[in-house]
Amino acid sequence: MSKFTALQREAILRRISDVPLQSVFKFIDNSELTLDECVENGLLINDIPINQFEKWIKQSLLDLDKLADLGLNLSLVEEIRKSIERSEELQENYDLINDDMMIIQDIQKHLRSGGVTEEGLLEKTTIDKELLNEIKGYEKKEHPSQNNDVALIKGTDIFFFGKASSGKTCVLASIFNYAEKEGLFIDNMVSIHGINYKNLIVNELKNSILPDSTPAEKKAVTYISTELILDGEANPLNFVEMSGEFFSKAAQDPKEIMNTIDAHGYLSNSNKKLLFFIVDYKMYSDNEKSSVSSQANDFNNLVGILDGYKKALQNAYCVYIVVNKSDKFPKGTVDKNEFAKSFFMKNFKSVYANLKQKEKKHNFDLRILHYSIGNLIFKNSYLSKINYDCPKNIIQSISQQAYRKNEDSVIGKFFKSKE
Ligand SMILES: Nc1nc2c(ncn2[C@@H]2O[C@H](COP(=O)(O)OP(=O)(O)O)[C@@H](O)[C@H]2O)c(=O)[nH]1
Numbered sequence: 001m002s003k004f005t006a007l008q009r010e011a012i013l014r015r016i017s018d019v020p021l022q023s024v025f026k027f028i029d030n031s032e033l034t035l036d037e038c039v040e041n042g043l044l045i046n047d048i049p050i051n052q053f054e055k056w057i058k059q060s061l062l063d064l065d066k067l068a069d070l071g072l073n074l075s076l077v078e079e080i081r082k083s084i085e086r087s088e089e090l091q092e093n094y095d096l097i098n099d100d101m102m103i104i105q106d107i108q109k110h111l112r113s114g115g116v117t118e119e120g121l122l123e124k125t126t127i128d129k130e131l132l133n134e135i136k137g138y139e140k141k142e143h144p145s146q147n148n149d150v151a152l153i154k155g156t157d158i159f160f161f162g163k164a165s166s167g168k169t170c171v172l173a174s175i176f177n178y179a180e181k182e183g184l185f186i187d188n189m190v191s192i193h194g195i196n197y198k199n200l201i202v203n204e205l206k207n208s209i210l211p212d213s214t215p216a217e218k219k220a221v222t223y224i225s226t227e228l229i230l231d232g233e234a235n236p237l238n239f240v241e242m243s244g245e246f247f248s249k250a251a252q253d254p255k256e257i258m259n260t261i262d263a264h265g266y267l268s269n270s271n272k273k274l275l276f277f278i279v280d281y282k283m284y285s286d287n288e289k290s291s292v293s294s295q296a297n298d299f300n301n302l303v304g305i306l307d308g309y310k311k312a313l314q315n316a317y318c319v320y321i322v323v324n325k326s327d328k329f330p331k332g333t334v335d336k337n338e339f340a341k342s343f344f345m346k347n348f349k350s351v352y353a354n355l356k357q358k359e360k361k362h363n364f365d366l367r368i369l370h371y372s373i374g375n376l377i378f379k380n381s382y383l384s385k386i387n388y389d390c391p392k393n394i395i396q397s398i399s400q401q402a403y404r405k406n407e408d409s410v411i412g413k414f415f416k417s418k419e
């Protein structure tokens with residue numbers, strides 16, 4: 001819009017109180033007139049709706065402190081001040097959400113308390129209607145880990161080691177979710193508590209909900225017994241998840257071994273084993289240096305303990321290094337397994353050397369894989385898309401390993417040659 005000439009301006013200002021309010025607002029919006037000069041020439045400031053002042057203040061066309069001088073009622077000025085503060089507060093929350101700094105439970109709380117609004121979320125964040133409904137309906141149940149002290153049955157034992165919140169429970173949930181979808185596992189009720197726990201975490205994963213971190217107590221060892229069905233043959237698998245702090249404690253103080261790493265004697269039985277070391281890629285890239293004991297220290301200690309412990313390593317078919325949370329790998333990483341390998345070999349050199357040496361000594365396989373349960377949003381609190389490739393590959397590998405006992409059979413040879 002073209003600017004007024006000096007003459008036009010003067011004429012409009014002279015009869016400003018006759019000009020329709022909406023036109024006056026437009027002139028001010030377009031910086032053709034200022035509120036000051038309009039008021040000076042007879043515009044009644046108390047006739048202007050307060051949201052109009054807010055708009056001008058946000059656009060820096062007006063200073064809040066000037067409104068009282070211009071004659072606006074003090075109570076209205078106060079109302080505007082509060083309203084601006086509130087919208088700044090709301091905006092702060094929208095910024096946090098857009099920067100992926102707010103977990104879903106907090107968004108839900110803010111929705112209830114007015115810290116964000118439904119319209120605001122739809123307008124000012126990338127949340128769409130569907131996701132908004134998910135947030136409103138989000139419900140996470142409290143589920144303490146199940147006390148599992150049932151002895152492991154005969155079969156292949158699969159252990160998960162890793163720091164707290166490295167993602168062990170999520171990997172388990174993701175594996176069982178895929179197995180359920182494809183009909184690969186049959187529950188074994190021997191570990192009824194473990195099966196209940198498994199059903200819960202799978203169900204939650206399906207609803208995009210992530211598990212609570214496994215607490216550091218002896219009873220927090222989770223044992224899930226299942227049977228892998230391959231070509232009509234049932235292969236018992238015992239999945240065991242250890243709590244994170246337990247693993248760190250045991251790694252730092254060998255006296256803790258009996259109570260911790262070998263809780264319930266799970267590690268010392270004579271079953272063949274697959275050992276999963278869960279490396280948290282995100283923890284490493286975020287703040288590893290600030291943590292008390294690095295993942296590398298813990299893993300090195302663990303390898304030492306396992307080497308000396310009964311036949312833990314001798315009975316291992318395979319040690320898997322799982323570089324977890326690979327959805328956080330640098331954008332554009334094409335071969336994630338290759339990236340996981342070089343990441344581990346570069347940043348966990350001593351653990352790698354240590355394991356290579358044990359691999360020779362005990363003749364197990366050493367594998368390095370990446371893993372991700374899917375795409376996570378809201379500060380890693382909500383799973384927006386499930387990944388099926390990672391659990392598929394791991395189950396395939398577990399199947400091949402579990403078939404080793406049939407190495408001389410035709411199918412055993414077939415799998416062996418494929419590995
Ligand atoms: N980005 C990303 N975060 C994950 C993934 N898996 C787990 N997490 C995050 O890590 C947290 C802890 O996972 P959890 O399985 O409870 O760890 P645990 O203590 O080792 O059992 C989860 O709540 C998620 O925020 C993943 O694949 N990608």
Ligand SMILES: [Mg+2]
Pocket residue numbers: 168169170212213214241
């Ligand atoms: Mg856990």
